[in-house]
Amino acid sequence: MKDSLEQFGQDTKSRIFLTAAELFSTHGYERVSIRQICEAVGVGKPTLYYYFKDKETLLEELIDFSRQLGEKLLEEFVESQTQYLERFYGIIKTQQAFVKRYPNFVRFFIVLNIFSLPERIRQKVVAIQQERFNFVRTFFLQGQEQGMVPAELDVDLLTTSFLGTVNLMIVLEIFHPEWQVFSDKKMQDLFNLWKDRILNQNS
Amino acid sequence: MKDSLEQFGQDTKSRIFLTAAELFSTHGYERVSIRQICEAVGVGKPTLYYYFKDKETLLEELIDFSRQLGEKLLEEFVESQTQYLERFYGIIKTQQAFVKRYPNFVRFFIVLNIFSLPERIRQKVVAIQQERFNFVRTFFLQGQEQGMVPAELDVDLLTTSFLGTVNLMIVLEIFHPEWQVFSDKKMQDLFNLWKDRILNQNS
Amino acid sequence: MKDSLEQFGQDTKSRIFLTAAELFSTHGYERVSIRQICEAVGVGKPTLYYYFKDKETLLEELIDFSRQLGEKLLEEFVESQTQYLERFYGIIKTQQAFVKRYPNFVRFFIVLNIFSLPERIRQKVVAIQQERFNFVRTFFLQGQEQGMVPAELDVDLLTTSFLGTVNLMIVLEIFHPEWQVFSDKKMQDLFNLWKDRILNQNS
Amino acid sequence: MKDSLEQFGQDTKSRIFLTAAELFSTHGYERVSIRQICEAVGVGKPTLYYYFKDKETLLEELIDFSRQLGEKLLEEFVESQTQYLERFYGIIKTQQAFVKRYPNFVRFFIVLNIFSLPERIRQKVVAIQQERFNFVRTFFLQGQEQGMVPAELDVDLLTTSFLGTVNLMIVLEIFHPEWQVFSDKKMQDLFNLWKDRILNQNS
DNA sequence: AATGAATGAGGATTCATTCAT
DNA sequence: AATGAATGAATCCTCATTCAT
Numbered sequence: 112m113k114d115s116l117e118q119f120g121q122d123t124k125s126r127i128f129l130t131a132a133e134l135f136s137t138h139g140y141e142r143v144s145i146r147q148i149c150e151a152v153g154v155g156k157p158t159l160y161y162y163f164k165d166k167e168t169l170l171e172e173l174i175d176f177s178r179q180l181g182e183k184l185l186e187e188f189v190e191s192q193t194q195y196l197e198r199f200y201g202i203i204k205t206q207q208a209f210v211k212r213y214p215n216f217v218r219f220f221i222v223l224n225i226f227s228l229p230e231r232i233r234q235k236v237v238a239i240q241q242e243r244f245n246f247v248r249t250f251f252l253q254g255q256e257q258g259m260v261p262a263e264l265d266v267d268l269l270t271t272s273f274l275g276t277v278n279l280m281i282v283l284e285i286f287h288p289e290w291q292v293f294s295d296k297k298m299q300d301l302f303n304l305w306k307d308r309i310l311n312q313n314s
Numbered sequence: 315m316k317d318s319l320e321q322f323g324q325d326t327k328s329r330i331f332l333t334a335a336e337l338f339s340t341h342g343y344e345r346v347s348i349r350q351i352c353e354a355v356g357v358g359k360p361t362l363y364y365y366f367k368d369k370e371t372l373l374e375e376l377i378d379f380s381r382q383l384g385e386k387l388l389e390e391f392v393e394s395q396t397q398y399l400e401r402f403y404g405i406i407k408t409q410q411a412f413v414k415r416y417p418n419f420v421r422f423f424i425v426l427n428i429f430s431l432p433e434r435i436r437q438k439v440v441a442i443q444q445e446r447f448n449f450v451r452t453f454f455l456q457g458q459e460q461g462m463v464p465a466e467l468d469v470d471l472l473t474t475s476f477l478g479t480v481n482l483m484i485v486l487e488i489f490h491p492e493w494q495v496f497s498d499k500k501m502q503d504l505f506n507l508w509k510d511r512i513l514n515q516n517s
Numbered sequence: 518m519k520d521s522l523e524q525f526g527q528d529t530k531s532r533i534f535l536t537a538a539e540l541f542s543t544h545g546y547e548r549v550s551i552r553q554i555c556e557a558v559g560v561g562k563p564t565l566y567y568y569f570k571d572k573e574t575l576l577e578e579l580i581d582f583s584r585q586l587g588e589k590l591l592e593e594f595v596e597s598q599t600q601y602l603e604r605f606y607g608i609i610k611t612q613q614a615f616v617k618r619y620p621n622f623v624r625f626f627i628v629l630n631i632f633s634l635p636e637r638i639r640q641k642v643v644a645i646q647q648e649r650f651n652f653v654r655t656f657f658l659q660g661q662e663q664g665m666v667p668a669e670l671d672v673d674l675l676t677t678s679f680l681g682t683v684n685l686m687i688v689l690e691i692f693h694p695e696w697q698v699f700s701d702k703k704m705q706d707l708f709n710l711w712k713d714r715i716l717n718q719n720s
Numbered sequence: 721m722k723d724s725l726e727q728f729g730q731d732t733k734s735r736i737f738l739t740a741a742e743l744f745s746t747h748g749y750e751r752v753s754i755r756q757i758c759e760a761v762g763v764g765k766p767t768l769y770y771y772f773k774d775k776e777t778l779l780e781e782l783i784d785f786s787r788q789l790g791e792k793l794l795e796e797f798v799e800s801q802t803q804y805l806e807r808f809y810g811i812i813k814t815q816q817a818f819v820k821r822y823p824n825f826v827r828f829f830i831v832l833n834i835f836s837l838p839e840r841i842r843q844k845v846v847a848i849q850q851e852r853f854n855f856v857r858t859f860f861l862q863g864q865e866q867g868m869v870p871a872e873l874d875v876d877l878l879t880t881s882f883l884g885t886v887n888l889m890i891v892l893e894i895f896h897p898e899w900q901v902f903s904d905k906k907m908q909d910l911f912n913l914w915k916d917r918i919l920n921q922n923s
Numbered sequence: 924a925a926t927g928a929a930t931g932a933g934g935a936t937t938c939a940t941t942c943a944t
Numbered sequence: 945a946a947t948g949a950a951t952g953a954a955t956c957c958t959c960a961t962t963c964a965t
Contacts, residue, residue, distance in 0.1 A: 347933080348934085348936085349935090360936090360938085368935075368936075
């Protein structure tokens with residue numbers, strides 16, 4: 112579908128792809144018309160339909176693509192680590208990298224969270240969120256098994272707290288980029304808060 | 315406009331109001347057409363326009379109303395408390411009460427967070443979020459002054475963590491009501507996590 | 518219907534009347550909505566319908582009223598004169614007086630000339646124009662009988678020339694009031710042109 | 721856009737164009753709905769919007785086109801003449817030719833004169849009228865310089881008289897085609913009236 | 924791989940008008 | 945003499961989509 116990330120962005124299909132991501136993330140799925148996308152790309156509407164069955168499919172492929180990006184980053188920052196806390200820090204760095212490298216796609220993905228979407232897509236998005244939730248949840252669960260996370264803390268609560276915090280940070284980054292929510296310092300602070308206070312064994 | 319909350323919901327305007335809140339929060343602002351609202355209420359389109367200048371204004375009044383509801387709850391649960399930790403618990407209870415009492419409006423309000431919205435409205439929503447952020451931020455700041463909150467913690471981080479957690483809980487409540495995210499027990503867990511680990515002085 | 522012109526303009530009906538004349542003449546019949554009229558007058562829509570059966574009737578009464586105004590002026594300036602050339606000058610003065618005294622109604626009436634109108638009204642307006650045409654035509658015909666107008670000139674041509682000139686002057690007055698098309702001097706010039714050159718016997 | 725006048729009227733755009741001219745001139749701009757035009761042409765509404773941005777733009781292009789027609793005729797009948805009186809006669813013939821060749825567009829154009837129009841268009845029409853006024857005015861001015869027009873006559877008055885007469889003739893032609901206002905004979909009469917009486921040097 | 928032209932369905936909004944009070 | 949509330953029909957316009965080329 113899109114070969115490799117390197118040579119991405121040259122051909123017509125990629126240009127439609129990127130433009131759609133940008134427009135959707137800026138104005139929302141409903142507010143962006145096929146015409147707008149085509150005009151921004153500089154092609155006729157039938158061209159878009161040549162590459163994508165319909166608007167919904169375009170959105171779907173965009174979602175799949177975003178997820179792939181996310182997974183690549185997870186591998187890079189988390190899977191490569193072996194120590195528990197370092198893996199935890201990797202998760203945080205993954206978010207930061209996502210925001211810095213693919214701002215449009217992050218934006219796009221966040222916008223999807225609650226969005227007004229075709230039902231089929233809606234479910235897909237919910238499934239992805241679920242997956243993300245479970246990933247983190249499992250991570251904390253393993254932490255408890257390994258004695259790295261206090262056993263008395265509810266895993267769901269931890270997961271909700273962590274993901275909620277990160278989500279809001281992304282939203283803040285989108286609406287207040289000048290706050291520099293994803294600076295290295297803030298990442299350290301976040302990490303320390305969890306390491307020293309929440310994940311720490313002595314209460 | 316809506317006199318008292320008690321006798322609310324009888325007249326045509328209120329019915330339009332409530333129906334719109336429900337539909338917007340379920341399908342999103344863009345996806346709900348004036349016709350849908352009118353059909354659901356059982357009136358003609360001009361009737362809606364008799365009460366609301368246009369779709370955007372309807373949305374705006376809905377937002378203002380939601381905020382008023384929120385403020386009433388804050389008074390009830392927070393302003394009435396004098397002890398710092400009790401006030402903190404009050405903030406948590408406010409969220410719970412919001413979700414339980416006005417599920418439609420909460421849903422509606424959360425959906426607005428990221429939504430595709432007319433620009434003017436968008437700014438209004440951002441302003442409200444800002445206000446909410448500042449309210450919590452100020453609360454933690456006062457906590458530091460009173461020695462109730464560790465001075466070495468970054469107030470912005472605390473605020474983001476708290477609000478992010480609560481936001482995600484609301485989202486979860488909306489999409490997974492069976493998880494009972496707002497049960498009294500979960501509220502207690504959340505409170506304890508903050509009291510014992512985050513706000514606690516011994517690091 | 519409207520008693521006398523003196524005490525005109527006080528009651529609700531008169532206010533609707535005058536406001537409608539002003540709005541119609543400024544924006545055209547189609548472009549003015551019942552709502553606009555009512556808002557400008559400061560009454561509710563049913564009030565307007567209490568006085569006028571419908572929008573079309575309001576327009577019709579306005580037309581009848583305008584014609585009455587015109588006839589009153591004709592009496593004043595023409596019927597009172599006995600000499601042919603003085604009567605001719607009276608016709609010119611009538612136009613001037615119309616423009617000066619009832620600018621809204623002149624405007625209104627001119628706007629009707631070609632306007633997009635309900636068919637029934639359209640015919641009425643055409644009939645009035647016809648009447649006006651015939652009035653002037655008859656005047657020139659009498660002039661020829663009395664030897665005051667050269668017999669070799671075509672009466673229709675004279676009528677068309679005279680009315681066309683006056684009509685255009687009114688249009689110019691509406692769109693370029695600063696040109697002072699209806700100054701006494703210009704009226705004199707117009708009169709002299711006709712007296713010395715067109716109506717004069719020596720060719 | 722419309723290439724040459726010869727092969728005009730075949731394609732969809734031309735058909736929309738001509739139909740709109742006819743309908744606007746018959747019922748007025750406001751009274752003709754997009755739907756009516758489309759039905760008369762036999763296409764769907766989006767097709768019209770494919771060719772014309774909106775109703776206003778359609779009207780505007782119609783106006784521009786009409787003016788072009790007029791200018792072509794002016795060239796044909798006036799610019800080709802060298803003698804002053806022949807040029808004057810050419811101006812008259814131009815009007816006649818306009819009426820005979822493009823009755824729909826004349827009708828359309830005259831109807832614009834007073835019409836209820838969007839403000840932007842209104843100004844455009846006024847500008848065109850102004851231009852037309854100036855053209856004739858300049859013509860008489862040159863006549864005075866060349867000694868062909870009595871110096872003591874006011875140029876504005878002459879212009880108003882001439883254009884007013886012609887305008888009314890066009891209106892009469894529209895509403896009373898049976899009067900044959902634009903017969904060759906009537907044109908001659910008009911020309912003679914001006915030549916012998918108004919433009920003539922002996923007062 | 925891309926286009927110009929066309930479509931049916933639906934969008935928000937406003938119209939003149941009327942009912943019960 | 946006047947009003948608040950309601951209506952059906954119409955307005956302009958845009959949507960996602962497709963055909964033949």
